[in-house]
Amino acid sequence: MDFNNILKEIQDEIQKYFTRGKLPDYIPMLAQADENDFAMSLITLDGEEFNIGCSDKKFSIQSISKVYTFTLALEHYSKQLYTRVGHEPSGDPFNSLVQLEYESGIPRNPFINAGAIVTTDCLSSIYGENAFNEILNFIRKVSNDTTIANDEEIFTSELGHGFRNFALINLMKSYSNIKNPVDDVIQTYFKQCSIMMNTKQLAKSMLFLANHGKDPFSKSTIINVSKAKRINSLMLTCGHYDASGDFAYRVGLPGKSGVGGGIVAVVPKKMGICVYSPKLNKHGNSLIGTKALELFTTKTGLSIF
Numbered sequence: 153m154d155f156n157n158i159l160k161e162i163q164d165e166i167q168k169y170f171t172r173g174k175l176p177d178y179i180p181m182l183a184q185a186d187e188n189d190f191a192m193s194l195i196t197l198d199g200e201e202f203n204i205g206c207s208d209k210k211f212s213i214q215s216i217s218k219v220y221t222f223t224l225a226l227e228h229y230s231k232q233l234y235t236r237v238g239h240e241p242s243g244d245p246f247n248s249l250v251q252l253e254y255e256s257g258i259p260r261n262p263f264i265n266a267g268a269i270v271t272t273d274c275l276s277s278i279y280g281e282n283a284f285n286e287i288l289n290f291i292r293k294v295s296n297d298t299t300i301a302n303d304e305e306i307f308t309s310e311l312g313h314g315f316r317n318f319a320l321i322n323l324m325k326s327y328s329n330i331k332n333p334v335d336d337v338i339q340t341y342f343k344q345c346s347i348m349m350n351t352k353q354l355a356k357s358m359l360f361l362a363n364h365g366k367d368p369f370s371k372s373t374i375i376n377v378s379k380a381k382r383i384n385s386l387m388l389t390c391g392h393y394d395a396s397g398d399f400a401y402r403v404g405l406p407g408k409s410g411v412g413g414g415i416v417a418v419v420p421k422k423m424g425i426c427v428y429s430p431k432l433n434k435h436g437n438s439l440i441g442t443k444a445l446e447l448f449t450t451k452t453g454l455s456i457f
């Protein structure tokens with residue numbers, strides 16, 4: 153398949169959507185992104201790479217980080233993890249509080265904010281004050297890139313404005329579903345969200361999920377086959393919050409979005425993908441990113457269905 157040409161076609165066809173969508177402003181630093189940025193990267197299991205647009209430009213991964221923390225928490229806790237966080241779609245926005253009160257502080261899944269904060273708390277119980285460094289090291293390992301780091305300005309921007317996340321973590325603490333000090337856990341969570349990566353690095357970091365849990369280059373096992381299946385399943389059913397059904401319908405791949413404008417996707421047994429465009433739809437997912445992935449699976453037939 154001529155992926156270079158397909159990426160060019162996608163870039164042409166998305167141009168008309170640049171008037172749509174909105175930059176997020178609840179984290180002030182994210183409102184400073186360049187609205188016209190677009191990048192898309194593909195990397196196959198045998199290491200062939202295809203890129204278009206600003207694929208070297210780093211942006212904050214935000215909720216894409218939830219894939220890595222879920223992977224780490226599942227590795228350590230196995231089924232026990234599901235006593236603290238579920239694996240069902242929520243049907244609610246990523247930062248919603250209502251369901252959490254009805255369901256006694258147990259978040260529906262690890263990809264909504266409340267669920268991701270619980271997985272970060274689980275990692276804090278294991279790693280203590282090294283939790284953020286262990287998360288970062290894991291991301292560096294699956295991306296095979298030791299230069300990856302977080303952005304302190306974005307971290308501080310969210311720390312000063314993340315009022316809903318403070319509400320979520322305090323509500324869960326009241327139900328004893330947060331075991332470590334609230335301030336430590338929320339800071340680790342905001343730091344993981346402020347990790348900066350480009351589409352090339354993010355696409356590569358998805359390869360273990362496309363390859364039954366194994367790094368295709370070093371052949372080392374990142375996570376076992378069964379857990380890799382679970383992570384992909386949750387990306388498909390919960391990776392885009394209350395637009396997860398719509399994303400599955402349009403794109404048909406496991407995927408995870410971030411409010412920084414990135415979306416990662418996995419083509420099982422074939423490739424990792426990442427697309428970046430910072431303006432978001434009303435569900436907080438990249439509007440053009442979703443469109444680009446829809447065009448990709450339509451043109452290539454590479455959806456899982």
Ligand code: DON
Nearest residue numbers: 214215246345409410411436
């Ligand atoms: O916690 C937050 O609200 C952000 N740091 C991350 C949310 C996010 O990325 C939602 N994704 N589309």
